[in-house]
Amino acid sequence: MEAVRLLRLLVVVVIAASCTTGALAATPQLKGLRMHLTHVDAHGNYSRLQLLQRAARRSHHRMSRLVARATGVPVALSSKAVASGGDLQVPVHAGNGDFLMDLAIGTPALAYSAIVDTGSDLVWTQCKPCVDCFKQSTAVFDPSSSSTYATLPCSSSFCNDLPTSTCTSASKCGYTYTYGDASSTQGVLATETFTLAKTKLPGIAFGCGDTNEGDGFSQGAGLVGLGRGPLSLVSQLGLEKFSYCLTSLDDTSKSPLLLGSVADISESAATSPVQTTPLIKNPSQPSFYYVSLTGLTVGSTHITLPRSAFAIQDDGTGGVIVDSGTSITYLEMKGYRALKKAFVAQMALPTADGSGIGLDLCFQAPAKGVDQVSVPKLVFHFDGSADLDLPAENYMALDSGSGALCLTVMGSRGLSIIGNFQQQNFQFVYDVGPDKLSFAAVQCNKL
Structure with a gap:
């Protein structure tokens, strides 16, 4: 009798295990x-x-939206109220x-x-x-x-x-x-x-x-x-x-998005050493990917600011996030003013009006020989000795019609954002397990 009960129990266990296995098999485990x-x-x-x-235009709208979330102050941005004060000439949608x-x-x-x-x-x-x-x-x-x-x-x-x-x-x-x-x-x-x-x-x-x-x-x-x-x-x-x-702005190639085990940077595809910096959490804004920006280099000028300049404040404002949906990089005004001053001092070109584009700092490129124009190097320094050393096309944009050569970095208050112009042709890996961000230069359209 005891043997029969044990046999029945064994059958029940086997059936239950089979059902459990089947249930797990029905839900694919994405790697x-x-x-x-x-x-x-x-x-x-x-x-x-x-x-x-x-x-x-999309960047100014999105920056305002993200700053509003971070500061808790609602921002209403009209179709003409861009950060530079310019009236854009193309009908555009506000950007999310x-x-x-x-x-x-x-x-x-x-x-x-x-x-x-x-x-x-x-x-x-x-x-x-x-x-x-x-x-x-x-x-x-x-x-x-x-x-x-x-x-x-x-x-x-x-x-x-x-x-x-x-x-x-x-x-x-x-x-x-x-x-x-x-x-x-x-x-x-x-x-x-x-x-x-x-x-x-x-x-x-x-x-x-x-x-x-x-x-x-x-x-x-x-x-x-x-x-x-x-x-x-x-x-x-x-x-x-x-x-x-992310591929370049005028490259129609699609940009690869890699989820899970395939997300690592391939050493054979990278054209620069892999850099790694910690991801920081802000309890006030748990969705954002924050990093610690420790300094900037513009050409021969190394800009060192107090850590508080880009730090997350006690009220949850401030800090620096990496964002795929904002084109332009926005820096807290203290940092932006120092960066702007360094560019003006080192660019051997007169300044120009960039309001028609929607950018703040522009220079008048020569009508001929624009390819020979030398621009100062721009490097972002992050905690962990990680340097985002940018090629010129990742921070200077040329409007060939007007000859305006513009910096795709602007000022902000309440939040700093590393935008996707600066990220183009770099692979960024968000490793949320150990809380780290890695990046390296990669030709995205060949990845």
Whole structure:
């Protein structure tokens, strides 16, 4: 009798183990994934000047939004109120990011493109029935047409991770996610199967937004947050690292985005030594990737500022973040003034008006022989003896029409941002496990 009971128990254990194994097998364990990012202006047939104008306009808007989030002071930026005071000549959208990711949502899977944002966490798309939705190039996602869509209850841990949530009458997790200005998304938190590079990823928590405001979203159908919080795509996938390598502004090649085990820098692809600096956490802004900027070098001038100049302050303001969605680099005014002074002193060219582009410091290049113009070297020094030694094209932009040679660095207050002009053709690895950022020069279109 005892033997029979033991046999039955063994059968139950075997069946339970089989069921558990089957459940695990049904959920693919993502180790590494290679995707591609497309610049929002890649297919716009814009001139170099127009690309610069549009990038500057998006950057000023995004900088204002990020500063507003960091300082808690709302910023309203009109279509003409750019940091330089210039009136841009090209109709542009306010920017919530510079790069788009192709993905598919639901079962059957429907293709969308979404803005990629290292400065926020929530993954979301517009959903039917729309109360207030912006125009998008693809059909709005219809949850009722997908067999894998499920709303999340108010008791969900993801619901608790939202900065603002409500419990609907049907006990669904309602959310409102704001971006520091008039941009926001509102709807219900749900789970769905996302398809990235033909890999199906079930159970991704995302915002199904029926009320979405902000013209900066209209480049895509929503947004994919790659920030440090639990709601971001990389956190949900349990990945400790990701990297990207952004191509130049006027290069129509796509930029590789590498998730997980494939995110490391290949020594054979790197054209400079790999540099590593610690990632710093700011409890007031847990989504941002902060680094410690210790100094700057402009040509022969080494600019050393007190550590407090770029440090995170007690109230959560200040600090330096690395951001993929801002084109221009913005430095706290004390640092920017020193950098500007050093450039003016070492450039053997007269200054020029850059307001038509949307940049602050420009020089008048000679009509002939512009290729022979010498510009001072620019190096950013980070904690851990990591130096971001930039080629001239990563910080000087030429408008061939007017001959204006402009610095793609500007001043800010409340937050400093290392933008994507400075990151182009460098591979950046965000290693959130040991909290470190690594980078090296790489030809991104060959990666």
